[in-house]
Amino acid sequence: MHFVAALDRVPGIRCVLALFEGVATGAADGYARLTGRPAATLLHCGPGLANGLANLHNAQRACVPLVNIIGDQATYHRGFDAPLTSDIEGWARPVSAWTRTARSTESVGLDAAAAVQSARANRGIATLILPSDISWSQGGVSATPLPVFPPSPVAPANVAKIAHVLRTGEPAILMIAGAGLEANALADAHRIASATGAKLFAPSFNRLIQRGRGRHPIALLPYRIDQAVAALAGTRHLILVGAQEPAGFFAYPDKPSLLKPNGSIVHVLARPEEDVVGALAALAEELVAPPVPVLPAKRPEPTHGPVTSITVAQTVAALIPENGVIVDEGISFGFAFYPGTNDAAPHDWLQVTGGAIGGGLPLATGAAVAAPGRRIINLEGDGSALYTIQALWTQARERLNVTTVILSNRKYAILELELASVGANPGRTALDLFDLGNPELDWIRLAEGMGVEGARAETLEGLADLLAVSNQRQGPFLIELVIP
């Protein structure tokens, strides 16, 4: 409470209210993705943190800087086990690179500086727990910012070693993640690929990819296990560039956990915490690889016909505004969205990185706070949207330029897919548990209830019209796209 009251005395913090902590943590992730800088969440006690954990899990997997400030009981009050007493540190640690409970008013300023330093230095989550008496006591001292050093460069010998591998001409794949998916880094990756014949892939789910017309494309490793194994088949050298070794999203009976082919060799050009961008540039130089022109692309046009993942992707591709931002939580219906928007106007592509459902709306909210001049288009499964639907209210309150496209298929279609993938044979009870159609959700009313205008599209033409309208307006808009 004293922290809240102090927000009026210390200028420079923009306060954004969320109706649910999962919105706050996911929005902080979205903010960090577009700015590279940490946002802070203000949460209350263990349950407040708990409500934000799922999107902190996603943020941790995105390797973004983020600071949590968690108000807690007074230090001397903890032992009396009042109702809200809980194991905040225990809940925070699995998602935090840095966790600390402030121990004195004199040192809390330094704690705050250390939290920001850690978040920035580790591109991770720093959680500072703030007991109320530490806040309300006298003697606090503001700290000056602590230094943050850039990520370590990759050793030249390692770059030379990878170059040697690539020069063999044996089938190789560069698996590129993190900052390696920025446009300049991808240009260097294409130099490498063109000079050596190596293929390029990004993981299935990424923090941010800079892409679209005039930029070098990169394919995503498919989510589905058989397709992912096929994508890597025949590879001799798997070179990790800020990426983990690719593994299945889940395990499946009689399928491998690791996706690389037998007999392939894994090399590491750059670990996630190293200078991935510099490593790609150094490798391209080492290979004396010339620049590669971007292939010319035709501006996509809206299409007609039935509403499918592919036709929706084409329609969206035609209407992504210059420098727009796509937040993709399209789940099962969205499989064609990424490949189908390759030739759209230049844009950023954000994904839910940790598999925790309900990342989309909060990510879009935070991205819009970070980039007020850009349009955010959030392609969102209906089941997922319901996890953090409260984000719409914050979008209305802050007049954020977000267009939410609800892909309304009225079921958890991904669960039907997963059930089939493990060979289980569902009956009525199981299928009912995947069904969102009884009763049907009225997305327009839900949006209006939160203060966001919405409209329904049942055709591609309707979708295109509504996207065009929403691109021109200030503030949020919701489109319910009815999937047949």
Added chain:
Amino acid sequence: MHFVAALDRVPGIRCVLALFEGVATGAADGYARLTGRPAATLLHCGPGLANGLANLHNAQRACVPLVNIIGDQATYHRGFDAPLTSDIEGWARPVSAWTRTARSTESVGLDAAAAVQSARANRGIATLILPSDISWSQGGVSATPLPVFPPSPVAPANVAKIAHVLRTGEPAILMIAGAGLEANALADAHRIASATGAKLFAPSFNRLIQRGRGRHPIALLPYRIDQAVAALAGTRHLILVGAQEPAGFFAYPDKPSLLKPNGSIVHVLARPEEDVVGALAALAEELVAPPVPVLPAKRPEPTHGPVTSITVAQTVAALIPENGVIVDEGISFGFAFYPGTNDAAPHDWLQVTGGAIGGGLPLATGAAVAAPGRRIINLEGDGSALYTIQALWTQARERLNVTTVILSNRKYAILELELASVGANPGRTALDLFDLGNPELDWIRLAEGMGVEGARAETLEGLADLLAVSNQRQGPFLIELVIP
């Protein structure tokens, strides 16, 4: 997935779909409160558990039996750190009396039996983590139920000791919690009080109180610190009957943490895990205390005038149906609800026990599943309702007899109170963070969007009319009560 598929082969489990895990865990709590039996939640991986933690925290504080089944990665897949990999045990333990990860298909049946046993024996949360390969492999064996013994009786010598304390006639308070708030136990408590002059209090937040006309009343210890201290002032003996020693909900500058007066002595008649009901009966017998008639009460009538906590309580009191259930998450506006409904028709009163906001709608949902013949009236702050608004959809889907009364004051009023309590001086920024009015939430549209009919009341008469209508209908209904 194999667990889900098996639900069609093994009859006897009623499956209720929730759109968000916090609804599922809170509903399991509500179910247990009315039946005394554990419900099971089915959650997925760490983030699925995380979304349910806040209401598990509440359930833990309510001492209800509850079983979580958490699907996880295959045992052999964990090491590959796929996106959803997380520290499930670490997140589960702070709220669980029992946590186990199944280790083999042969023993998983016994694990399930042990989980149910632990939940019932400890009146606590048992969390069973179920790796996918344990589910899909062959060799599973169904286990028979393991024995559950009733809570230990209190030692007669302890009962005699407490009786001796009470016979001194020195000022005494019985602080009664848990099963001690059932009607029969309260009748015994009143025998004790009448025979000895001891006063009776329940904690501020309780699992379930059986109350109303024809039942013996009990006062709640006030939430606000000064009132709570005043309520206990002058006490010489504080006798705990299934209750913790009372402490402030929060600490406040220059206020005590423990609420008992200086020089008072704390005695324990029964610990929470002991036979609280039996202890009260034994103490009444030991004191040879005669039965106490319940004071006659007039049937309350709806009232008129401005909409205040007191007048709303009177109106609700008049319209609680016989054997109804009240779920009270009225927060700041609700301070008069409990005392003001003392003379209503007999009913059960359920509260949010752990201070984790958003317990109300899920509790009401689970209570309605448990007791299909009873009307559930959920008195719910607007800020709190937004945490778990998805519960309305489950209420519609299952046609549950829940009337949700949204106390729409369009702010987090409790935070304004708390800010004043710590002596902090808020400015515009702080006050904006407590404001739900920009934009206003349209509760009728939100309800309709989830498939629940709703209507707005701006007067006590309107509230009374809508409560009367909703009492007569099958299925859920939402009333937005506009608080001026």
